[in-house]
Each structure stands twice: as C-alpha cells, then as structure tokens.
Amino acid sequence: MISSPDQADRSLKRYLPWVVATALFMEQLDSTIVNTAVPAMAASLNVTPLSLKAVVTSYILSLAVCIPISGWMADRFGTRRVFSSAVAIFTFSSVLCGLSLNVPMLVAARILQGIGAAMMMPVGRLTIIRTFPKSELLMAMNFVIIPALIGPLLGPTIGGLIVHWLPWRAIFFVNVPVGLAAQWLIHRHMPDYRGEKSRPLDVVGLVLFGAGTALLSWLLEIFGEHRIDVTSAAILLLVALSLLTAYVGHARHTRFPILRLALFRVRTFRVAVVGGFVTRLGLGSLPFLLPLLYQLGLGLPAWQSGLLMMPTTAAAMAMKFLSAPILKRFGFRRVLTVNTVMIGVTISLFATVAPATPIALIVALSLAQGFFNSLQFSSMNTMAYADVKTADSSMASSIASSLQQLSMSFGLACGSLITAWYLGDLPQSDQVAVISALHHAFLTLGALTVISSLSFWTLRRNDGANVSQGLSPD
Numbered sequence: 001m002i003s004s005p006d007q008a009d010r011s012l013k014r015y016l017p018w019v020v021a022t023a024l025f026m027e028q029l030d031s032t033i034v035n036t037a038v039p040a041m042a043a044s045l046n047v048t049p050l051s052l053k054a055v056v057t058s059y060i061l062s063l064a065v066c067i068p069i070s071g072w073m074a075d076r077f078g079t080r081r082v083f084s085s086a087v088a089i090f091t092f093s094s095v096l097c098g099l100s101l102n103v104p105m106l107v108a109a110r111i112l113q114g115i116g117a118a119m120m121m122p123v124g125r126l127t128i129i130r131t132f133p134k135s136e137l138l139m140a141m142n143f144v145i146i147p148a149l150i151g152p153l154l155g156p157t158i159g160g161l162i163v164h165w166l167p168w169r170a171i172f173f174v175n176v177p178v179g180l181a182a183q184w185l186i187h188r189h190m191p192d193y194r195g196e197k198s199r200p201l202d203v204v205g206l207v208l209f210g211a212g213t214a215l216l217s218w219l220l221e222i223f224g225e226h227r228i229d230v231t232s233a234a235i236l237l238l239v240a241l242s243l244l245t246a247y248v249g250h251a252r253h254t255r256f257p258i259l260r261l262a263l264f265r266v267r268t269f270r271v272a273v274v275g276g277f278v279t280r281l282g283l284g285s286l287p288f289l290l291p292l293l294y295q296l297g298l299g300l301p302a303w304q305s306g307l308l309m310m311p312t313t314a315a316a317m318a319m320k321f322l323s324a325p326i327l328k329r330f331g332f333r334r335v336l337t338v339n340t341v342m343i344g345v346t347i348s349l350f351a352t353v354a355p356a357t358p359i360a361l362i363v364a365l366s367l368a369q370g371f372f373n374s375l376q377f378s379s380m381n382t383m384a385y386a387d388v389k390t391a392d393s394s395m396a397s398s399i400a401s402s403l404q405q406l407s408m409s410f411g412l413a414c415g416s417l418i419t420a421w422y423l424g425d426l427p428q429s430d431q432v433a434v435i436s437a438l439h440h441a442f443l444t445l446g447a448l449t450v451i452s453s454l455s456f457w458t459l460r461r462n463d464g465a466n467v468s469q470g471l472s473p474d
Helices: 005-045 051-075 079-099 103-131 134-165 173-188 202-221 230-253 261-263 267-297 303-308 311-319 321-351 359-383 389-423 431-458
Strands: none
Touching: 005 051, 005 079, 005 103, 005 134, 005 173, 005 303, 051 103, 051 303, 051 311, 051 389, 079 103, 079 134, 079 173, 103 134, 103 389, 134 267, 134 359, 173 261, 202 230, 202 389, 230 261, 261 267, 267 303, 267 321, 267 431, 303 359, 311 359, 321 359, 321 431, 389 431
C-alpha cells in the first residue's frame, strides 16, 4: 500500500526531529564526556594530563575549520548523504579513539571525529528548516535543541561513572550503538535536499576564515594555562584577527563566498546571531565555573557535582512544552529582552551559594537556570530563520553554527579570565579566595548578560511572528 503525499509528509515531520536529535545527542555528549576521562587516559598512556590538552583542542579546531563548508556540501551532495556520512565518520572515529595506543593516534582520531561533528549541527538544522513551514519551526527546533542542553550536563556525570567502573576507552565505544541507531533513522526518515543552484567552493575564503577561526579557537582553549608568553599570544591573536578581517574584505568582492555576510542585513538574523553571541558569553562559562563552585565551595566529589547540575536538564525539557505559547502570547522582542535579564539575574544568584546553602535552594536555582536557558536557545535559534529565504537557509545555518561554536569558546575563556582576575596573585589552593573569586565572577557575568539584553531592543514588535503564530500549547 502506497502512502499518500499527506501521510508521507506527516511521517517525515514526526520522525525527522528524532533523527537529528539522536545524532546531535551523540555529538554533544561526546564533546563533554572526554574531559572527565583525561586523568585516566593520561595514566593509561603514560603521559601527563596537561599533554592531553591536544585531545580537546584538536576536536575544537576541526569544528572551527569544517563548519563553514557544511552548507556548501549539503547543497552540492544532498542533506541525507552528508548527514549520514557525518554520523558514519563520527562513529568510526570514535572507535579509533577507543583503540588508540598513544597520544598522536588519539589526536588524529579526534580530528577526524571533529570533521564528522562539524557536519551534524548545521546540516541537521538545515534539514529541519527546509522540512517544516515557518509556523511549525519553533516546535521542531524545541525538540532538536534538547540534546544540546542535555549532552553537556550528562557528559561529566556519565564520564565519571564510566571511568570509575570501566576502562576509559569505553567512553568512546558508547557512541557506537547510538551512531548505528542514528544511521537506521537517517536511511528511513531523512529527506535529501539539495541547493537550487550549484556554486563553486570558495577555497580562498575557506582558508582565510578556517585558519582565522581555528587559530582564535586554539588561543581561547589554551588561555590561562601559561603555555605561551603574552607577546606570542598577542601576535597570534593579531594574526587570527587579521585573517578574519581579510575574509570580510574577500567576501565582499567574491560572487560565491563560503559564508555570505550579506545575510546580516536581515535584521532578525543579525539580532539573533550577534545578540545570541553576546548572551552566550555568560551561559558558556557556567559548565566550567559551576563544577568548581560545587566541588570547591561545597566540597562535593565530581560525580555529585554533576548530579547537582542535572535539574537544569529537567527544566529545559519542561520548557519544550511551554516556549511556544509563551512566544505566541508575548512575542520574540519582549521574551528575549526579559528572559535575557532573568538569565543574568540567575547567574548572579549563584554568587550566594556557599557551604551553608540548602541543597533545595541550589536545585531551585538550577531549575530556573535551565528554564530560562532553554527558552533563550529556542527563541534565538528559531527567530534567526524567521526572515531568511529558503534558498539562503544552508548559508544561514553555516554562519549561525560557526558563531555559536566561537561563542562557546569565548564563554569559557571569558569565565576563566574574569575568575583569574578576581583571584589575582592568590594561590588556587586557597579555598576561600577561590570561592570569593567565583562569586565575583558570577556577579560580573550576570551583569554583562543583563546588559546584553539591550541588543534585543532593536527588534520590532512583530518580528518572528511568522514562526510563533498559529502555535498551540500541545
């Protein structure tokens, strides 16, 4: 029996979010689970933990270089083939990571893993945008964004438990069953969209932007470790900024740039991407600062610290069912402005957490954080495509994903910099001084987040209405 076009369309819309969410959960979980296993990996490979920093930075660099090319590949080879290849590369390279016998082998496997991951988020998001009409885009994005919220929160806890009970190599083998499940879903339910017109690959632009973002991401990753002197860091930073500036000039004078910056003329896209970049500076620092607060301030072991962050996940999942009616009732401008302020207030309130603070209050604070964070991500990720033409969706997805990756690195570096500035010359072994520095960092980051809400005032009252109207709470 042949399904009608309407039945096929309903089936696609029902299962496609699961396809994308499964792959993204694997990628997001893996990106955070590795950090927990670094000490065990170092002991097994007979190296110092610090020398394994390349295992993390190589993955970040692959993402920074390869994300810009994802839109071109999807337009040229089709979303199904590229997404399936990305999941296959990621799964296969995960096995290679688990079988690595030394650091060079592990770094090489992580580079390959980063290449696969770089194609997942942009191409998955692109497929969602092209499948759902704009009036249904918010609900679809809400479902897909959950893995991005859950993965980083579950990663430290799962990684700690695996390393405690099993060899560290098991953290990479976890990806195999998830990757196989994702492949099965892809071949059954993934549509194959291609670009309307074939455009040549902008090799010069790829080199300029890829090299600039890779160098900048690397500098942010090693920031604060004193592995290079200030002068060398300043020179490399200047080189990175010069490469990115050169790309801006190149993009203005080439017909088919790897990332078309003219899309920033679309107000809703510009505000969502640029405003979201600033807002994520505070949000991006929390996964790094909160475990320090819980472990140093409350004296909790790593696995309990991870559990204490999990209420944020529960709140984020609950928000999935509430964001649509909230945005329909109040609109993107009001929601993003007020919600950004509430995020800043929540970040600041973590400065009150001390050994005497009741666990129930910390859980309530984590629930609030997850609630506001989820609403923020859903709103920004959906509004970014409200006024973007279908023909430009792959380009918009590549740009948004590239800046999102950079914002994560900037967030971690920003949190580290502010905390180190407040700590000053005091030793990190001074528990009271570290807690005080963390408290001041939360207050500073909270204030910066509140100020970033001003960027959303440039929105108009009806901006994003085409992706929030007609939605029901269910």
